[in-house]
């Protein structure tokens with residue numbers, strides 16, 4: 001059964017257009033001009049209970065707006081959505097107790113107080129029975145390894161520590177739906193990995209439904225099997241992550257380590273030489289030609305080590321954004337997501 005259903009969600013913003021120059025600014029005081037920004041256009045998807053889905057797109061694509069709609073922070077201009085059967089923007093208390101929104105760029109904890117005080121506040125807001133609260137709080141504190149930090153004012157914590165506290169606060173009331181907007185933004189690699197591992201473990205244990213937006217493909221690869229791609233307010237693709245890589249990754253990268261005595265010239269005959277730093281080289285080769293190219297390389301050069309890799313997911317997704325941008329420029333009309341997916 002779907003936990004989240006969005007049907008033709010649209011959200012427009014009316015934005016004041018400030019004109020350049022002093023005269024124009026003065027005129028603008030009396031005759032304001034506005035433009036309409038279509039932040040989200042006819043967004044439709046369903047997410048099943050217990051699914052963890054990546055919601056990807058370039059800056060300004062409409063990801064945060066969609067999450068704000070699904071959590072009832074803003075109203076749509078048109079369209080409908082149901083989360084756990086509730087219309088989010090009706091903001092019923094029963095709904096609020098069943099979902100959580102975490103925004104990596106926004107601090108939801110009291111800045112000057114220790115995180116444990118904010119946790120208490122959440123207990124009161126969500127009316128969590130004391131015994132449940134203590135049990136859940138302790139579980140989460142141990143899982144995220146922050147026991148030594150809960151009595152310290154939040155402003156003194158590092159970004160990674162603060163994000164772990166944010167996650168605890170968001171999960172204290174056991175939400176069934178978790179909307180994560182860039183939970184690892186700005187974190188160092190170690191903190192990122194810690195958050196990923198926690199989310200993976202927690203989601204598998206609790207079977208909660210998660211939408212994750214992230215610019216870090218490592219998060220997406222580690223956590224999600226399905227990805228919805230949005231660009232310019234419209235859904236451009238919705239399907240298994242593996243399918244995206246398969247569809248877009250027509251090339252593989254061959255990593256070579258030559259014998260020190262070898263002079264690796266003429267590699268461009270085999271493909272696109274990405275790196276040539278003897279004794280190492282990297283060549284991008286069409287997927288179907290990999291066996292043939294490998295055979296030729298091994299017979300013509302003294303090679304000590306060889307490896308074949310898929311292209312990094314971030315490259316593949318960036319290429320996909322570029323392709324969908326070209327599409328929208330060429331026809332100007334809203335793009336039919338299915339037709340686009342076929343073309344991709």
Ligand SMILES: Nc1ncnc2c1ncn2[C@@H]1O[C@H](COP(=O)(O)OP(=O)(O)OP(=O)(O)O)[C@@H](O)[C@H]1O
Pocket residue numbers: 013014015037038039040057058059060061062063064065066
């Ligand atoms: N409150 C607002 N007023 C006017 N325009 C807005 C508002 N919120 C968002 N927008 C515009 O709507 C579009 C979508 O913004 P949104 O924040 O949803 O993108 P995003 O995909 O989350 O981007 P990012 O990855 O940069 O956070 C952008 O063009 C943005 O400028």
